[in-house]
Amino acid sequence: MSKSTISTFELFAMFPDQETARVYLEGRLWPNGPRCPVCGLGERITARKEGFYRCNQCKEDFTVRTGTIFERSHVPLHKWIYAMYLLVTARKGISSMQLAKEIGITQKSAWFVLHRLREACGPKLEKLRGIIEIDETYVGGLEENKHQSKRLHVRGGSNGKTAVLGMRERGGRVVAGTVDDVNANTVRPVIAKYVEAGAMLHTDEATVYKNVPGFAHETINHSTGEYVRGDVTTNGIESVFAVLKRGLVGVYHHASPKHLDRYVDEFAFRLNEGNVKNHTMTRLDSFVRGTAGKRLTYKGLIQ
Numbered sequence: 001m002s003k004s005t006i007s008t009f010e011l012f013a014m015f016p017d018q019e020t021a022r023v024y025l026e027g028r029l030w031p032n033g034p035r036c037p038v039c040g041l042g043e044r045i046t047a048r049k050e051g052f053y054r055c056n057q058c059k060e061d062f063t064v065r066t067g068t069i070f071e072r073s074h075v076p077l078h079k080w081i082y083a084m085y086l087l088v089t090a091r092k093g094i095s096s097m098q099l100a101k102e103i104g105i106t107q108k109s110a111w112f113v114l115h116r117l118r119e120a121c122g123p124k125l126e127k128l129r130g131i132i133e134i135d136e137t138y139v140g141g142l143e144e145n146k147h148q149s150k151r152l153h154v155r156g157g158s159n160g161k162t163a164v165l166g167m168r169e170r171g172g173r174v175v176a177g178t179v180d181d182v183n184a185n186t187v188r189p190v191i192a193k194y195v196e197a198g199a200m201l202h203t204d205e206a207t208v209y210k211n212v213p214g215f216a217h218e219t220i221n222h223s224t225g226e227y228v229r230g231d232v233t234t235n236g237i238e239s240v241f242a243v244l245k246r247g248l249v250g251v252y253h254h255a256s257p258k259h260l261d262r263y264v265d266e267f268a269f270r271l272n273e274g275n276v277k278n279h280t281m282t283r284l285d286s287f288v289r290g291t292a293g294k295r296l297t298y299k300g301l302i303q
Contacts, residue, residue, distance in 0.1 A: 004276075004277070004279045004280065005089075005279070005280050006280045006281065008085070011081070011082065011085055012082075015078040015082070016078070017076075018076045018077045019051075021076070021077035022051050022064055024288075025070075025077060025081075026051075026064045029068070029291070029292055030042070030064070033045070034047070036057065036058060037067030037292070037293075038055065038058050038062065038067070039055060039057055039058040039060070043057070044056035048061070051063055051064065065077075067292065068291040068294065068295060069116040069117065069120050069295060070116075070291065071295050072297075073113075073116075075105060075109070079104075081284070082102065083099060083103060083117060084288070085280070086099065087270075087287075088269075088280070088283045089280065091247075091270070091276075092243065092246055092247035092251045093263075093266060094114070094251065095251050095252060096111040096114055099113065112298055112301065115259065115262055115296065115301055116294075117266075117287075118262035119262060119294045119296045120287060120290040120294050121262070121265040121266050121268070121269035121274075121287075122294070123265065123268065124272075128167060128168075128169040128172070128173060128175060128195045128199065129195075129196040129199055130199060131169070131170035131202060131231070132167050132168065132169055132199050132200065132201055132202065133170065133202045133203075133233070133236045134165070134168075134202070134237065135165075135203065135238060135241070136163055136164065136165050136179075136182045136206075137241040137244075137245070138161035138162065138164070139161055139162050139245065139255070139260060140160055140162050162178050163179050163180070164176055164177065164178055164179075164241070164244070164260070165177060165179045165187060165190055166240055167195060168237040173272045174268045174272060176264045176267075177265075178260050178261050178264065182206075182208055183208055187212075188213075191212055191215070192214070195215070197214045197215070198215065198216070199215055199216070200215070200216040201215050202220070202233060202234055203217070203218075203234060204219060204221070204234060205219050205220070205222065219232075220232055220233060220234055240267070240268075243267060244264065247263075247267060248263060259301075269290075273286035273290075
């Protein structure tokens with residue numbers, strides 16, 4: 001049986017320089033040849049020199065970086081690939097301090113690189129189907145440790161914490177993200193967007209999940225100590241939240257509400273396309289395809 005992983009040594013041999021990385025990225029982003037990221041056409045493209053192209057339709061010049069998370073970055077492309085490799089192979093993520101040491105850039109630049117990478121991890125729109133476990137968790141610091149002006153107030157004994165709604169297809173993919181509050185008005189549209197109509201929802205006894213139109217529903221009563229009843233359980237999505245919280249506390253230490261969705265996307269990606277059951281290069285291929293159309297500027301990040 002062939003192995004499903006590659007070592008860092010093997011990765012460096014595959015991508016020793018920016019040129020090998022460029023060729024790889026072009027092959028994944030443009031499988032049918034160069035395509036203009038401005039107008040979207042690929043019929044009238046002229047190669048000006050290696051890696052540089054002109055669209056004769058809209059008269060724009062472009063490279064494989066244009067219109068992706070790599071645009072206007074001074075970090076060489078082979079270092080970007082190594083950063084992707086580190087992010088998909090580290091179960092709980094990698095800190096900006098560690099990435100800075102690994103690829104030889106400043107911590108500030110590494111922080112920006114990581115957020116660009118997380119931007120590429122956003123959820124795909126293919127809907128979850130079958131049995132879907134749904135639950136919410138809360139992420140954030142204790143209110144007594146915050147200045148009064150920064151304290152938030154939400155229900156359920158979770159003051160100051162950000163609510164994260166998670167959905168896991170039984171034996172399959174995960175979709176998760178922040179919500180302003182956990183109520184029918186916020187939860188139902190998310191379920192409708194990401195879950196195929198007619199699916200079976202498994203939740204705890206919270207009333208917010210009851211009678212969601214278009215779905216079958218089974219509940220587990222945690223308040224009575226019930227966690228599994230036949231095949232009804234929410235243990236799968238709860239295990240996702242456990243990994244998320246261990247990573248946020250143990251690796252990242254803190255994630256502001258403003259950036260939390262990107263961190264959640266990162267963890268969800270590692271459970272989906274970035275799953276360890278997939279070959280390392282398959283995971284990297286999926287990661288690269290997610291970079292198109294996902295440019296994130298530093299100004300947009302910090303505003």
